[in-house]
Amino acid sequence: MQWGGTTTIVTGASRGIGRAVAEAAADRGARVGLIARSEDGLREVVAGLGGTAGYAIADVADPEALAAAIAGLEAELGPTDVMVANAGIGAYGAFADLGAEEAERLVRVNVLGTVHALRAVVPGMIERRRGHLVTIGSIAGRIGSPFEAIYSATKFAGVGLTEALAVELEPYGVGVSLVNPGPVATDFGAARGHPYDRARPRPVPAADVAWAVVRAVEDGRAESYVPPSFRPAVAVRHLVPPLFRWGTRRSFTRELAADRARR
Numbered sequence: 001m002q003w004g005g006t007t008t009i010v011t012g013a014s015r016g017i018g019r020a021v022a023e024a025a026a027d028r029g030a031r032v033g034l035i036a037r038s039e040d041g042l043r044e045v046v047a048g049l050g051g052t053a054g055y056a057i058a059d060v061a062d063p064e065a066l067a068a069a070i071a072g073l074e075a076e077l078g079p080t081d082v083m084v085a086n087a088g089i090g091a092y093g094a095f096a097d098l099g100a101e102e103a104e105r106l107v108r109v110n111v112l113g114t115v116h117a118l119r120a121v122v123p124g125m126i127e128r129r130r131g132h133l134v135t136i137g138s139i140a141g142r143i144g145s146p147f148e149a150i151y152s153a154t155k156f157a158g159v160g161l162t163e164a165l166a167v168e169l170e171p172y173g174v175g176v177s178l179v180n181p182g183p184v185a186t187d188f189g190a191a192r193g194h195p196y197d198r199a200r201p202r203p204v205p206a207a208d209v210a211w212a213v214v215r216a217v218e219d220g221r222a223e224s225y226v227p228p229s230f231r232p233a234v235a236v237r238h239l240v241p242p243l244f245r246w247g248t249r250r251s252f253t254r255e256l257a258a259d260r261a262r263r
């Protein structure tokens with residue numbers, strides 16, 4: 001699908017990757033609807049977009065509020081052609097210290113928030129025989145990330161969701177793409193209370209992820225990695241699991257030692 005003339009909705013668009021995706025879509029002639037919780041951020045992003053754009057406030061974990069936000073944007077901009085389910089939160093720390101409330105919030109926002117965003121637009125896309133769904137996953141959704149166990153689990157859920165939908169919706173002309181970033185230079189780390197502090201891999205700009213989203217929709221790509229160099233790590237995980245676990249252990253030597261020293 002080409003972006004020009006589409007109605008594109010982006011969740012989590014008040015900053016970071018969502019903002020970069022909204023800008024890339026608007027640059028390509030899409031009418032863009034932005035959703036997040038903070039009105040100031042949304043207003044600022046919309047003000048900076050050329051062309052037609054609007055915003056609505058919703059917590060993606062609240063299905064009624066999200067459906068109302070999407071319905072309001074569709075009334076303003078037209079039926080959704082592209083849905084980019086990007087809103088997500090992280091959590092960092094040892095699994096042993098994770099509280100029930102934090103675990104449930106992660107699942108509600110990252111898993112159910114994505115499900116609700118897609119649910120709200122899929123029936124209309126099927127009816128119109130047209131549409132594209134993009135979910136923003138994570139490299140942590142393809143390879144388990146120590147000290148981010150629940151976050152990883154929520155992103156693994158996105159893999160099953162998109163893989164199943166890609167086949168289920170294909171007969172109706174609805175494309176499905178999963179974009180898996182590694183570390184990205186956004187407020188994501190600060191928002192989870194633990195800024196990214198590893199020397200490698202180096203965070204990439206949000207615009208790189210937006211570019212992957214652009215290509216995913218234009219070329220109908222099922223899955224992409226940002227940067228693409230993550231793909232071999234996923235292959236190793238599947239083909240040689242012991243080697244993969246050895247590599248992960250090595251790469252998390254510092255964190256594992258600090259955790260042991262605390263207990």
Ligand code: NJP
Pocket residue numbers: 011012013014015016017018035036037038039041058059060061086087088089090109113136137138139140180181182183184185186187188189191
């Ligand atoms: O994060 P950040 P990114 N309901 O914190 C919104 C994935 N990812 O852009 O609601 C509605 O700068 C929030 O807005 P607000 C990650 O898992 C990232 O980096 O106003 N909206 C803001 O607009 C996530 O799925 C990295 O606070 C909610 C946006 O979401 C996606 O990329 C690595 C919301 C978050 O902006 C975007 O993350 C990776 C809710 N309940 C995957 N909660 C990375 N950055 O390193 C949050 O592998 N938002």
